[in-house]
Amino acid sequence: MTTRLYVPQDSGALSVGAERIAQAIGAEAARRGLDIEIVRNGSRGLYWLEPLVEVDTPAGRLAYGPVHTQDVRGLFDAGFLAGGAHPLAHGPTEAIPWLARQERLTFARVGITDPLSIADYRDHGGFAGLTRALGLTPPEVVREVTDSGLRGRGGAAFPTGIKWNTVLNASADRKYVVCNADEGDSGTFSDRMLMEGDPYYLIEGMAIAGVAVGATQGYIYLRSEYPHAHRVLNTAIERARAAGYLGPDVMGSGRAFELEVRLGAGAYVCGEETAMLESLEGKRGTVRAKPPLPAMSGLFGKPTVINNVMSLASVPVILARGAAFYRDYGMGRSRGTLPFQLAGNLKRPGLVEKAFGVTLAELLYDFGGGSASGRPIRAVQVGGPLGAYVPESRFDVPLDYEAYVAIGAMVGHGGLVAFDDTADMAKLARHAMAFCAVESCGKCTPCRIGSTRGVEVIDRIIAGTERGSNVALLNSLCDTMLNGSLCALGGMAPYPVQSALEHFPEDFGLDRGLARKTAA
Amino acid sequence: MSEVHSDPARARLARVRQLADAGRGMPGALLPLLHAVQDELGFIPEAAVPIIAETLDRSRAEVHGVISFYPHFRTAPPGRHVVQLCRAESCQAMGGVALEAHAKARLGIDYHQTTADGAVTLEPVYCLGNCACSPAIRVDDHILGRLDAERFDEVIDALRERAPA
Numbered sequence: 001m002t003t004r005l006y007v008p009q010d011s012g013a014l015s016v017g018a019e020r021i022a023q024a025i026g027a028e029a030a031r032r033g034l035d036i037e038i039v040r041n042g043s044r045g046l047y048w049l050e051p052l053v054e055v056d057t058p059a060g061r062l063a064y065g066p067v068h069t070q071d072v073r074g075l076f077d078a079g080f081l082a083g084g085a086h087p088l089a090h091g092p093t094e095a096i097p098w099l100a101r102q103e104r105l106t107f108a109r110v111g112i113t114d115p116l117s118i119a120d121y122r123d124h125g126g127f128a129g130l131t132r133a134l135g136l137t138p139p140e141v142v143r144e145v146t147d148s149g150l151r152g153r154g155g156a157a158f159p160t161g162i163k164w165n166t167v168l169n170a171s172a173d174r175k176y177v178v179c180n181a182d183e184g185d186s187g188t189f190s191d192r193m194l195m196e197g198d199p200y201y202l203i204e205g206m207a208i209a210g211v212a213v214g215a216t217q218g219y220i221y222l223r224s225e226y227p228h229a230h231r232v233l234n235t236a237i238e239r240a241r242a243a244g245y246l247g248p249d250v251m252g253s254g255r256a257f258e259l260e261v262r263l264g265a266g267a268y269v270c271g272e273e274t275a276m277l278e279s280l281e282g283k284r285g286t287v288r289a290k291p292p293l294p295a296m297s298g299l300f301g302k303p304t305v306i307n308n309v310m311s312l313a314s315v316p317v318i319l320a321r322g323a324a325f326y327r328d329y330g331m332g333r334s335r336g337t338l339p340f341q342l343a344g345n346l347k348r349p350g351l352v353e354k355a356f357g358v359t360l361a362e363l364l365y366d367f368g369g370g371s372a373s374g375r376p377i378r379a380v381q382v383g384g385p386l387g388a389y390v391p392e393s394r395f396d397v398p399l400d401y402e403a404y405v406a407i408g409a410m411v412g413h414g415g416l417v418a419f420d421d422t423a424d425m426a427k428l429a430r431h432a433m434a435f436c437a438v439e440s441c442g443k444c445t446p447c448r449i450g451s452t453r454g455v456e457v458i459d460r461i462i463a464g465t466e467r468g469s470n471v472a473l474l475n476s477l478c479d480t481m482l483n484g485s486l487c488a489l490g491g492m493a494p495y496p497v498q499s500a501l502e503h504f505p506e507d508f509g510l511d512r513g514l515a516r517k518t519a520a
Numbered sequence: 521m522s523e524v525h526s527d528p529a530r531a532r533l534a535r536v537r538q539l540a541d542a543g544r545g546m547p548g549a550l551l552p553l554l555h556a557v558q559d560e561l562g563f564i565p566e567a568a569v570p571i572i573a574e575t576l577d578r579s580r581a582e583v584h585g586v587i588s589f590y591p592h593f594r595t596a597p598p599g600r601h602v603v604q605l606c607r608a609e610s611c612q613a614m615g616g617v618a619l620e621a622h623a624k625a626r627l628g629i630d631y632h633q634t635t636a637d638g639a640v641t642l643e644p645v646y647c648l649g650n651c652a653c654s655p656a657i658r659v660d661d662h663i664l665g666r667l668d669a670e671r672f673d674e675v676i677d678a679l680r681e682r683a684p685a
Contacts, residue, residue: 011649011650011663012649012650012652012653012663012665014662014663015650015653015656015662015663015664015665015666016653016664016665016666047652047653048652050653183649184646184647185647186608186609186610186611186646186647186651187608187609187610187651188647188649188651189649189650189651189652191649192649223649224555224592225645225647225648225649225658226649227661228661228663262548262551262552263551263552263555264551264590264592265551265554265555265590265591265592265593266590266591266592266645267589267590267591268646279551280548280551281547281548282548282549282550282551282576282578282586283550283582283586284585284586284589285589285590300547300548341651341652342652343610343613343651343652343654344609344610344613344614344651344654345613345614349651349652349653349654350652351652372614381609385608385609385646415651417609417610417613417651418613419613420613423613428609428612431609431612435646439646
């Protein structure tokens, strides 16, 4: 009898040796004359257990991890192919509390299936959303998305259905769907995981978007830092086309939808939607002034739906299960789930998909297990390099778009980077400004010049030069950048800077009173 | 590589011309073309600019402007291997800054430089999307996670042992 094992091919798992483990298991099984089949799945997202090996047994899939090459022989000796006890055993994967307590809608299949098997995808509910969408009229599809309450997962949280409706109602000879897969924020990796671990889900979401708004061409703008995702997507697109899910006649509906991956080239600002359009058109990635909105005049001047990977990968389940099913998750105006990404200094980092309303305290301690270093967690940057540093006193605020805005922070793409008490918050604030200076596209003055001046002012504060007036100057500069920049790069770089200053003034050599008094 | 021309520089430009011709008519062809050129040649030679400009009906200034805008594109040949160190926040939270200092000292070079033996070019990168296994580096097309100084040295030693491509 063949025993089936799962060893992830996700680039995070590969980065800690999953390829070597797969080879070692294969070699050891051959040496012992055991009949095994190794499926290369996506990652379950329990990165602290990667490389995580799963064995398919009559009792379900059992987890062993983190497995190193030197553990392989011992695992065979312990009879792990039949679920034998071993110090690295964690029992049934689905029962591991870290996973069992999640609410996985977007990540329902990631880590479970063979990412490139269309049959596997279909067997796990794949293409049910597209099938239903093709039986509805375009306005009905858009209404379903609108009613679900889905908001843009890339960070801006704009209602997806409203955006789609604008494109639907725009008349043009050609429309586009562009997927923003330029996941450049530190602490975010959910797009990568999904593209590597369940690429057909994104393809399905994009095909639904195309059907809904009448677009016949889609592009995935993928960052060049993701070579593995690039290979997986290209293969998946090829297979989906061969199977009739893409191409001139999507699932026999008579409707066309073509899809192509385009690579970025290391410019962070191309994650901004209009800079991304410029890049796709073969230009420097500089930001466009809005209006016109891309929904009216986007790629090559045509109406364009632009959505993040996570937004598009939320759509199939909404169509398959209905708007109400999705809307039932979440709180307030933040409906559905968000795949949170636990990163930085945490004991158990990885991907936690939960309904909105979960708190940082739950994510950092219940899931994350506290810091990896064992020291107290001092600050968490939420929502990427332009997100605010949240101090421990705010760890109980529910993760909800509006609740976060109310505390001067943002949920963004759901990336959390934890720092322990050795972090120098003044250096991190300086890093944010320096990052903005390097990555600025140069089009608007507040961002281009302001970020460079910002670094200089922070340097003067750290050096103790006229601290009071320089703090006032920094706050005034932040105000100019916040209100005067053309896009979120310059417009949000002040968030990490001012939150660090407000919550950790001692790191800047300031007493608490001074920082608060001069804060904007 | 099948070099039909005796002069490598001329052979490279002939290849650029082929790639550019293949990209003619593709919407937004410039970035895919630049990627194709760099993937094959390792860099984008200065002399490729007029060829690309002419084929895609763009000005040389535009093509130069695009190449120089994107950090990924290089106009000089790199070492045999490109090592990118992640400088983003998650890696910083897990000792990335110390690793950066170690890497520079160990290789004896700064960012955008190549070791004297031509083995390694060092580049900074902002996030490899491997934030749950920080700190991370990229060696050519492979991402490596949970790096420390010792493991970094092993990786570099292995690269140097490998025969030149």
